[in-house]
Amino acid sequence: MHGKLRIAIIDENIATCIGLRSILGEVVPFAELRIYGSFDEFIGDDPEDFYHYFVSSTILFLNSSFFVPRKKKTIALISNSQAASIMQGYRTLGLSQSEEEMIRSILSIHQGAHQSGYHASGAPLQAEAPRMLSAREAEVLALIVKGLINKEIADRLHISVTTVITHRKNITGKLGIKAVSSLTIYAVTHGYVDIDKL
Numbered sequence: 105m106h107g108k109l110r111i112a113i114i115d116e117n118i119a120t121c122i123g124l125r126s127i128l129g130e131v132v133p134f135a136e137l138r139i140y141g142s143f144d145e146f147i148g149d150d151p152e153d154f155y156h157y158f159v160s161s162t163i164l165f166l167n168s169s170f171f172v173p174r175k176k177k178t179i180a181l182i183s184n185s186q187a188a189s190i191m192q193g194y195r196t197l198g199l200s201q202s203e204e205e206m207i208r209s210i211l212s213i214h215q216g217a218h219q220s221g222y223h224a225s226g227a228p229l230q231a232e233a234p235r236m237l238s239a240r241e242a243e244v245l246a247l248i249v250k251g252l253i254n255k256e257i258a259d260r261l262h263i264s265v266t267t268v269i270t271h272r273k274n275i276t277g278k279l280g281i282k283a284v285s286s287l288t289i290y291a292v293t294h295g296y297v298d299i300d301k302l
Contacts, residue, residue, distance in 0.1 A: 108136040110153055114146045115160040115181060120199060124158060124181070127203065131210045131289055143167045158197065179213060207285075211292045212299045236278060237296075244271040246297045249288040 111128060113121045121139040128137055135155075140146035143163050147170070151157075157171070157178045164171050164180050171178050171194075180194040195213055197206070237245060240261075247257045254272070258265045276282050281290055291297040 109134060109155050110136045110138065111156045111158065112138050112140060112146055112149075112151070112154045113158045114140045114143065114163050115158075116141055116162070117160070120160075120181070124199075127206055128158075128210065130286070131207060131293060143170075164194070204285075207289065208299065211289065236294075237275060241271050241275050241278075242296050244268060245275055245287065245291050248272065248275075248284060249291045249297055250301070 109132070111132065113124050113128070115121050115124075118139070118141055121141070125137045125139060128135070138149065138154075140149070143166065146157075151170070155177065157174070158181055159171065159178060160181045161183075164178070175193050178194055180196045181199055182196050183199050197209055197213065199206075201209065243261060244257060247260060252260065254265050254268045257268045261268075275287070279287070279290060281287050288297075292299050
């Protein structure tokens with residue numbers, strides 16, 4: 105068994121694999137992301153050792169005897185919304201959506217499967233996350249990723265704008281993350297905010 109959380113991306117289109125690996129790398133930076141251009145490549149690399157399979161609908165159909173019993177681990181890669189209706193029982197990820205929409209979809213899939221997220225070892229993060237940020241920093245982070253500006257956060261939490269700015273500096277210092285998009289990914293994957301409330 106490998107130490108890292110492993111995710112397989114299985115698609116004949118290597119460009120799709122590389123793009124998806126880049127996006128998944130942002131959402132689950134602690135995971136080992138493996139690309140396979142065919143089912144045969146994938147099946148030869150400890151397939152039971154993967155936590156998720158992101159697999160093209162073609163490969164999924166041709167190898168349904170493998171994927172049907174593993175539906176909970178399988179995410180079907182589809183090229184349009186009509187294809188989603190024929191992928192009954194599988195979670196799907198549309199490849200024709202924008203990068204922002206795709207990140208949101210992946211976060212939603214990730215959050216649905218793992219309510220409290222994971223830390224680098226792949227273990228649940230629920231107990232660890234609150235120790236990283238104080239309760240007030242967690243509140244500020246949740247409001248930042250919901251799109252509120254400093255003044256709105258200050259008004260909502262009944263604190264000064266200066267205090268909000270201090271909390272923001274502390275959050276970015278502790279997490280090593282400055283971009284709001286990356287803070288959003290962190291907040292969702294670590295259980296600080298629900299993707300459906302963004």
